[in-house]
Amino acid sequence: MRKMITKLVAVSTLAVSLVAIQGPVSEASAATTHQVKAGDTLWLLGKKYGVSAQELQSTNKKSSHLLFVGEKLTIPETITNAEKDLLARIVHAEAVGEPYAGKVAVATVILNRVDSKLFPNDIKSVIYQKDQGYYAFTPVQNGTINQPADGEAKAAVQEALAFRGMGNESLYFYNPKTAKGDWIRAREVTINIGNHRFAK
Structure with a gap:
């Protein structure tokens, strides 16, 4: 049992090390999703990411402009x-x-x-x-x-x-x-x- 715990700790440590080596997530991949915060609107998110509010609504299959804190929105690709x-x-x-x-x-x-x-x-x-x-x-x-x-x-x-x-x-x-x-x-x-x- 003790050997097994030691192995698990070693594997966990290795996994954490590998994540640390990879470095920070790039801005491009970070911008593909957005977790809604208080005060967010489709319009403000559109201005932030440079994508139309209509496209945001359509991509996320939303029938209204209502957003819920914590929900994740997909940010569609926009211009370069x-x-x-x-x-x-x-x-x-x-x-x-x-x-x-x-x-x-x-x-x-x-x-x-x-x-x-x-x-x-x-x-x-x-x-x-x-x-x-x-x-x-x-x-x-x-x-x-x-x-x-x-x-x-x-x-x-x-x-x-x-x-x-x-x-x-x-x-x-x-x-x-x-x-x-x-x-x-x-x-x-x-x-x-x-x-x-x-x-x-």
Whole structure:
């Protein structure tokens, strides 16, 4: 009996040692599930993980927005960190000096384009899309997209990702004071924020 206990202690110690050697769980695998804490909402979790609240609800087969403390939610895969950075840089370049809501709206336009059949189906292709030799977005044309994004642009991207699929389907934005061409002005306006007019 004593030999058996000694063996069990040795095996347990070995198991603990192996866990310690493996080191901390990576951020990517840690983000695949979330244990609900007091104050959590689908919206706040969407902003935290950069995934739409609708997708969170659907993935976890929830018929309402009600969350229970202690329940485990699966966090669906979302866009990559590189895509988030690119999206934040275009938001920063396009909407510098604009209100925060305008920055969220710019990020939402990019995401709406990704989701639309009229545009490419990934963030990079939408941002770098060309038409008649010109890029769709001025910061790509003039290189300001290469400047790092500030914290507000990054936060706007997270919020736009959480809001994804719940907007008014804006696919375009422009400054009515500087925009050239009648085709953009002929589009249905969805909202005006700061110096930008959003349309579909």
